[in-house]
Amino acid sequence: MRATQATVNLAALRHNLSVVRQYAPHSKVLAVVKADAYGHGLLRATPGLEDADGFGVLRLSEALALREAGYSQTLLLLEGVFSADELMAAAEHAISIVVHNEQQLQMLEQAAPQLQHPLQVFLKMNSGMNRLGFRPDAFLAALERLGACSAVKSDIVLMTHFATADDERGVAPALDIFLRGTAGLSYPISLANSAAVLRHSTAHHDWVRPGIMLYGASPVTGVAAASYGLQPVMQLTSEVIAVQELKAGETLGYGARFTAEDEMRVAVVACGYADGYPRHAPNGTPIAIDGRISQTLGRVSMDMLFADLRHLPQAGVGSKVELWGQTVPVDAVAEASGTVGYELLCAVAPRVPFKVVG
Known part of the structure; x- marks a missing residue:
């Protein structure tokens, strides 16, 4: 699955x-x-x-x-x-x-x-x-x-x-x-x-x-939910399904929106705008891989997106990814993408399976 x-x-x-x-x-x-x-x-x-x-x-x-x-x-x-x-x-x-x-x-x-x-x-x-x-x-x-x-x-x-x-x-x-x-x-x-x-x-x-x-x-742009004592209810997760080794000058994805300055490792994550992740999320949008903060790279496509592995040498295929939730606040993704957390939460696609805990 x-x-x-x-x-x-x-x-x-x-x-x-x-x-x-x-x-x-x-x-x-x-x-x-x-x-x-x-x-x-x-x-x-x-x-x-x-x-x-x-x-x-x-x-x-x-x-x-x-x-x-x-x-x-x-x-x-x-x-x-x-x-x-x-x-x-x-x-x-x-x-x-x-x-x-x-x-x-x-x-x-x-x-x-x-x-x-x-x-x-x-x-x-x-x-x-x-x-x-x-x-x-x-x-x-x-x-x-x-x-x-x-x-x-x-x-x-x-x-x-x-x-x-x-x-x-x-x-x-x-x-x-x-x-x-x-x-x-x-x-x-x-x-x-x-x-x-x-x-x-x-x-x-x-x-x-x-x-x-x-x-x-x-509800207040620029003010973290945690500062009000609120806890995130939804966690959107996926995993790394491929790793690309880029050479200096090589680009990523549709529109070649990111160009590698040096050799680097890039994760391909199984999540895209058909899952509800914002297509307009820019380079540098926060994402967590194996519990550590990283950033997205390139343009989000329908079923996949890219993430930076330069500072995560142990990460690879199968590494756990959090798009938003406990480590990455949905408001941080929204702010980077020029929208609000409301829109991202409401936009999770029907094809994404849900489970309930707690």
Whole structure:
């Protein structure tokens, strides 16, 4: 069997959930498991998060899979529903929904006579990200309509999402917009994503919504996940399947992107962009061989990539390779490649087999 595989560490998930509770001890935790639990596998990852107070998903099918697997916690559709059929199914299975536009509000009002079970609704305000949500001047009117709708439970949660929680601008402007727009209301509140959980305690409130931090990657560019006490959950590994001896002036791979200055040994690793490793990773992207840090060389191809063996004389065919995980943080690969850890974790290809430990 081909060597590339990924491992999901449930103990690390449990640890990272405990870190969330350390930072936000008075908040309920809605663990975000959308995008197949950020590439880790929805039903592979959730056993490590079973102590969360709820789960945030994108698709109705994900919520139904969690209900079928026996999860009784709050399940929230983060973009809400898009049809009357989805609305009926959400009500039948006690799945909470976000309402963020007029069409969804009307759908609830029109379906109310047919719904046997009212739904819990999270009402979203657009506090400046300009992606989803009612603008502040329309928010109270939407809330009043939800309060009058028999399809909606009384425990409406008020929410927004921060655009700059991860950088120096912080959450203060958006938080001020939200708090002024909801002044005097006594509903539960949900505001904080991973970056706000870690950096902005004023945004914690009743529910926090951690995502990337649960998987041991950092929501803040340039700040190591380990500095927040987080542990990597996914380890992507492979092995060396060939070694090339280059002479000075010889090149590597497609496009001849690397030229040897002197004689050198190069490892050929059984992992490429068809496995989810970024094709645009440049020369020098960190990689670990037999537990020691090295660097990639040349252009990543579909099924293989190259790594430097100049300082690893004992390494050869069969040597173990970590693309990211315990030794090489996924954020380090992402930073070298000009992207974010979220993308790399979510991009692991279906052909890569997973195993679960811990």
